Amino acid sequence: MKVFRALSTVFVGDAQADRVVPPTGYTARLTLFAAGAMAFLTVFALALSLATGRLATRWGNELAQSSTLRISAPAEQLDAQTETALRVLESTPGVASARPLSSEEQRDLLSPWFGPDLPVDSLPIPQLIEIKETEQGYDAIGLRHRLQAEVPGAVLDDHTRWRKPLEKAAGRLRFLGWVSIALIGAATAAMITLAANAALSANAQVISVLRLIGAQDAYIAQAFVRRFTLRSLAGALVGTVLGMAAIFLLPAAQDEGGFLTGLGFSGVGWALPLIVPPLAAVVAYLATGAAARRTLRELT
DSSP, rough: HHHHHHHGGGGSSHHHHTSSSSSHHHHHHHHHHHHHHHHHHHHHHHHHHHHHHHHHHHHHHTTTTTEEEOOOOOHHHHHEEEEHHHHHHHHHHTTEEEOOOOOHHHHHHHHHHHTTTTEEEEESOOOOEEEESSSSOHHHHHHHHHHHHOTEEEEEEEHHHHHHHHHHHHHHHHHHHHHHHHHHHHHHHHHHHHHHHHHHHHTTTHHHHHHTTTTOHHHHHHHHHHHHHHHHHHHHHHHHHHHHHHTSSOOOOOOOTTGOOOSSSOOOGGGGGGGGGHHHHHHHHHHHHHHHHHHHHTTT
């Protein structure tokens, strides 16, 4: 709260103090560019992190509470083993429903790899049974033992081996997104610190004159802090708007496109990037204040 109260003084102008800091020059351009570029990258990192979270949730929901039973058997035994497997599944606690997939459904599953004209009926393709679980779920180990005894050609896939790695990978990507945002903030602070140090060194003679006429270091430092904070806020605002526009122009989420077409914000999530400019101003305020106090001590 102390930082935000101090930030409020930044927006109260002081014409005399503002003259201490040159309004143009390479330090001004560097500050604006650094803040804008870092804000642009932050918006993309934020979008990546949020999209990864949505992806993990979607994968978990699609794979949770569903299983697949694959029956591989000679053609003359396939129907009998399918009926036996269905009876076993109907009597298994935790199984809400079980149904064998039709030839058309199996063809649709294989068409992305083998094309739409795959002759399913003439090929020895295993019979697939879709299993829907209750909220409590079923005992996968016990069900496998029963199937092994009664349906030798049955293989149960409860999607655990697919769901866990996908959710773990999505969680790591989301974590890397937040780490990227932190690194971007640190890089922004470093670049603004360099620009502030350059501006202070370039105005060493002006600072000496101000001290001779009675100006306190806090007054001089506040002038630099104000100017660089406002520059960073303006640059970050432009970078954020451009980043949001770029995200908006990306393709919408599609099942065919997978993850790459789902990178963006949704609903109230579009308001989240608006915190980037204020955060950039806070970073600039803290970085410039530290740089100004250190440089003024060295110029003493």
